[in-house]
Amino acid sequence: MAEGYTLGIDVGTQGLKVVVYNISTHEIVKKAGVAYDIIKTSVPGRAEQNPQTWIAALTTAVVEALDGLDRGCVKALAVSGQQHGLVVLGEGDEVLRPAKLWCDTESAAEAEELSAKFGWKLVPSFTITKLLWLQRHEPDTYAATRCVLLPHDYVNWWLTGRKIMELGDASGTGVLDVEGRRWDTAAMDAVDARVRELFPPLVDSPDQAIGAVRPEVAAQLGLPAGVLVGPGSGDNAMSALGAGAAADGAIVVSLGTSATIFAKSPTAILDPTGIICPFCDATGNYLPLLCTLNCTRVLEEVREAFELDHEKLTQLAEADAAGPGCGGVTWLPYLIGERTPCWPHASGALLGLRPGCLRPGLLYRAAMEGATLSLLGGFRRMVAAGLRPGAQLRLVGGGAKNRLWKQVVADAFGMEVVLPAEPDSAALGAALQAAAAFEGATVSDYVSQHSPPMLDQVIKPNPEHRAAYEEALARFEALAQQLFAQA
Ligand SMILES: Nc1ncnc2c1ncn2[C@@H]1O[C@H](COP(=O)(O)OP(=O)(O)O)[C@@H](O)[C@H]1O
Numbered sequence: 001m002a003e004g005y006t007l008g009i010d011v012g013t014q015g016l017k018v019v020v021y022n023i024s025t026h027e028i029v030k031k032a033g034v035a036y037d038i039i040k041t042s043v044p045g046r047a048e049q050n051p052q053t054w055i056a057a058l059t060t061a062v063v064e065a066l067d068g069l070d071r072g073c074v075k076a077l078a079v080s081g082q083q084h085g086l087v088v089l090g091e092g093d094e095v096l097r098p099a100k101l102w103c104d105t106e107s108a109a110e111a112e113e114l115s116a117k118f119g120w121k122l123v124p125s126f127t128i129t130k131l132l133w134l135q136r137h138e139p140d141t142y143a144a145t146r147c148v149l150l151p152h153d154y155v156n157w158w159l160t161g162r163k164i165m166e167l168g169d170a171s172g173t174g175v176l177d178v179e180g181r182r183w184d185t186a187a188m189d190a191v192d193a194r195v196r197e198l199f200p201p202l203v204d205s206p207d208q209a210i211g212a213v214r215p216e217v218a219a220q221l222g223l224p225a226g227v228l229v230g231p232g233s234g235d236n237a238m239s240a241l242g243a244g245a246a247a248d249g250a251i252v253v254s255l256g257t258s259a260t261i262f263a264k265s266p267t268a269i270l271d272p273t274g275i276i277c278p279f280c281d282a283t284g285n286y287l288p289l290l291c292t293l294n295c296t297r298v299l300e301e302v303r304e305a306f307e308l309d310h311e312k313l314t315q316l317a318e319a320d321a322a323g324p325g326c327g328g329v330t331w332l333p334y335l336i337g338e339r340t341p342c343w344p345h346a347s348g349a350l351l352g353l354r355p356g357c358l359r360p361g362l363l364y365r366a367a368m369e370g371a372t373l374s375l376l377g378g379f380r381r382m383v384a385a386g387l388r389p390g391a392q393l394r395l396v397g398g399g400a401k402n403r404l405w406k407q408v409v410a411d412a413f414g415m416e417v418v419l420p421a422e423p424d425s426a427a428l429g430a431a432l433q434a435a436a437a438f439e440g441a442t443v444s445d446y447v448s449q450h451s452p453p454m455l456d457q458v459i460k461p462n463p464e465h466r467a468a469y470e471e472a473l474a475r476f477e478a479l480a481q482q483l484f485a486q487a
Pocket residue numbers: 011012013014015255256257258296297299300310311396397398399401402
């Protein structure tokens with residue numbers, strides 16, 4: 001049996017995480033993380049990050065994760081990344097401007113225009129809408145652009161020197177023929193004649209390494225020579241590996257900066273309404289996915305306003321008299337606009353306030369319920385479109401660390417909630433993909449044979465709370481429609 005470690009690196013929106021995975025014991029032996037944020041700006045809809053932020057965080061986190069371990073044992077690594085972002089490189093491979101992120105909604109008008117052209121609903125998250133925005137709003141930068149990459153592709157390029165995209169993440173560009181697993185050159189041409197030249201080639205296989213870490217990067221990270229680099233993927237596809245869902249088809253709910261719901265599918269689900277994103281997964285299958293823009297950052301607003309931590313706020317919320325449904329207080333969480341429904345110009349709204357309502361515990365619960373109900377509405381539409389859920393959800397992401405939120409999800413969805421032992425499932429998924437590449441196995445076989453463990457605890461829905469959440473969902477959807485259907 002192979003001896004050694006692989007590294008799984010997740011380039012998230014609010015931070016980067018590294019897990020060190022032992023290929024022999026199939027255990028995570030070390031973790032490290034570095035937090036960062038979206039660049040502060042007063043420009044409405046703008047959400048950008050400098051790609052150098054990811055590289056600096058990666059260097060710090062890898063060095064820290066390997067501290068005290070035998071670095072010579074690192075055999076392979078892979079990168080998971082926040083999806084959809086637009087990184088533009090110039091003639092000398094220099095980064096021409098900060099990356100526009102998945103949650104940047106400045107390209108709302110371009111998304112409308114391309115939806116009409118393409119015949120399916122693109123939300124402003126999709127990379128191609130951002131590229132058209134660049135052509136319109138920063139023509140000099142567009143003219144200087146020689147290559148377009150997604151965040152994880154940019155990191156792969158820095159690691160290996162190869163400019164390449166893999167199918168799972170490329171699904172978020174809006175110009176991939178997901179079913180055919182090739183670039184949709186007709187869609188590219190419909191945007192601009194130069195677009196074809198700007199996107200790099202696609203990887204041949206989800207199972208093979210795309211190269212090895214360059215010697216100068218290996219020296220910077222303290223890695224031995226020849227560490228293989230897996231193709232990586234978007235964080236949702238990587239999370240499907242790390243949460244065991246790529247092996248058993250479970251439905252995963254991820255509570256991160258964004259909230260997502262996804263499940264493996266043998267066929268592509270092409271939804272012209274844009275509610276279900278048709279994505280490839282990281283095993284050669286598909287990953288129909290629904291994403292909302294506003295999740296953990298809504299709770300962060302409460303944390304920052306009251307200068308209390310998540311534990312204290314959770315205790316206050318649990319003790320608050322309001323309970324499930326928040327006594328009629330509804331928080332529409334659209335702080336940065338929304339993509340599901342596609343309301344890029346919507347804003348947050350707190351409704352149903354009565355005297356004495358501005359209690360930190362109640363507001364924290366209202367934020368949690370708002371983010372959850374927003375996702376639940378989308379989930380019901382996924383089911384209506386053909387998703388067949390079982391009795392359980394698998395919960396991952398930063399929000400899954402919160403005991404109250406787990407129960408709120410179980411109660412509101414009316415389903416049992418199970419948690420993978422490793423909550424940073426995207427980073428673990430990347431480590432598993434790297435292990436498969438190193439061992440010459442297919443990713444699909446590897447994750448089936450070495451399925452990540454789940455925690456024993458099963459969180460059961462409380463039937464007594466069901467009516468309160470159904471009422472809260474109906475109120476939430478009616479208020480959202482009234483306020484934002486025309487936004
Ligand atoms: N106990 C908790 N309760 C609620 N939110 C939490 C808790 N712990 C972490 N978070 C939130 O999880 C988010 C990070 O989740 P993560 O899945 O790592 O996000 P991303 O991949 O988008 O960077 C942060 O906003 C953080 O505040």
